[in-house]
Amino acid sequence: MVRRTRTADAFTRVAQKSVQQDTASWRLATVTATYTDGTIDISTAHGPVAKVRRMKSYTSPAVNDLVVVLTNADGNWVVVGALATS
Template sequence: MRLSRQVIDAVQRLVTATVDQRTASWGLATVTAVNGNGTVDISTPRGPVASVRRLKSYSTPAVNDVVKVSRNSDGNWIVDGALA
């Protein structure tokens, strides 16, 4: 039995997405809003993420700050701090 190209492509996309979701990673983002509850909204290459907790060492966040962010395997984000 020969699998169609569409089925092969669909399986490959599913596997890639599954592995990507379960992998911890870090990257850069831009702060788009500072919230009063200790969180910031960020813009990442994956898209916008709202209400991300920040480390206490990043005590004075500002809109347009470029920040280092981490994402764990469950998909939770944290802002580690701003770049100089």
């Protein structure tokens, strides 16, 4: 019985990871570095991501900006822009 439970748990973990990887999503991140080639480094709740492409409309990226980031199933990342500060 224990063996079946472990196998079922393993399948559940694999399925959950697969679903998470195959979906598009958005998240918040903080800018940690900016570059002149149209990319920035960000820090997310899941860890740092280097050289993320930013949209043309995000013209003045700055370190510590809180930004909206889009991801897709292919593993592409796009920074939409900074959120307004209050």
